Amino acid sequence: MRPKNLPATVRQRRLGAELRRLRQQADLTTAQAGVLDGSSQPRISSIESGRYAVGADRVRALARGYSCTDEAYIDALTEMTGGRTRGWWDEYRELLTLDAIDLAELEHHATSMRTASVIHLPGLLQTRAHAHAVISDVVPPFAPHEVEHRVSYRIKRQVVLYRDNPMPLMAVIHEAALRMGFGGPEAARAQLKHLLDMSELDHITVLVIPFGAGTFPGAGANIYYMAGAVPALDTVQLDTEHGAAFLDAQPQLIRYRTVLDRMEGCSLEPTKSRDLIRRIAADL
Structure with a gap:
């Protein structure tokens, strides 16, 4: 026990x-x-x-x-037995919510991830300056030390993309998120350059939904779809106004796989996505 x-x-x-x-x-x-x-x-x-x-x-x-x-x-x-996995996220146990700890542990064990974002870029692809700008602008505001805890946690989550067996990531990002300009022009340009650099890695695919794509499902919240060792153990995490929601019922998994499939279908292919990101960065 x-x-x-x-x-x-x-x-x-x-x-x-x-x-x-x-x-x-x-x-x-x-x-x-x-x-x-x-x-x-x-x-x-x-x-x-x-x-x-x-x-x-x-x-x-x-x-x-x-x-x-x-x-x-x-x-x-x-493979899920034996109690709680100990990892770098344990140092944040008294600083952040249990949802944040759960997300880091799920990402650690995921065999791959699909994510879709409309307004905010995926946390796994954010620069420190971008993350600081986003986390600093919440209501009610966090104290300075709370902002730093959350920024460092977000950056440390990215270890799954750099480890010896990096987690494959498919990120669908709407053009709106690319043009938000969090942190000002300099920070925004650095963020877009980082996104381009990451998209060149073999295990990371970035697809952009342009404004001209019209309507598409999944516009309401950021979606994180983490693949388990078998499809029956996949997990969906949604960002909501009241924190993270974790979904794992089979009808929910089927629904969000379909949503992500349709969002990817609305997106530009990888090379054209990178071209659009470069044009947006040049406009800043």
Whole structure:
């Protein structure tokens, strides 16, 4: 059992939710599952809520008891066991919200990511100056030290793009986000140059939706689609006015895959996207 002062992360809750889904598909109650597992109904409930750090052997045993035969899926579930992943984000645990910690951990484990932005550039592709300008201009305002914590956290998240096995990233960005000019002309030009440089990396694709593309789905919020070890374990994160929302139900995943497919279809191809970014930078 994890210490009571540490709430379950979204990754731990997801493991519990997947085990609950398997149990329900097997048409078993938590009490019946406890008998199969040799434990108890309260223990099964704790596992399914993410409050209990279940091990790989127990996950395999539960999956067998629930008649699951998808070995790739079971292997992916076992990779989520063992409690909370310790990483650089732990230094921010007392400084930022749990949603921020969850996002960094999910990105760390993601096999790839698709993101779509209309007004704000993806955090993984922001410069420090751009991030500082955006984070400084919120209501109510953050204190100076809070701004610095959030900026340094955003920049450190980008390690997934620079590690030995960098995470593949597909970023769809609307032309509006490129023209916002956060931080003034100098900072904006530096941000666009950084975006161009990143788009040249083999594992990063940047697609731009030009103003002339007309209507398209997904204009309401930034979308982050993080691929799990198997598609059933993908996660969507949406930025909202009240914080991050994490979605993982299969109908939601299908919906946002479709939205991203359509947004990519509205975009210029990579070379033309870079040309548009260069023209916007030259206009600043």
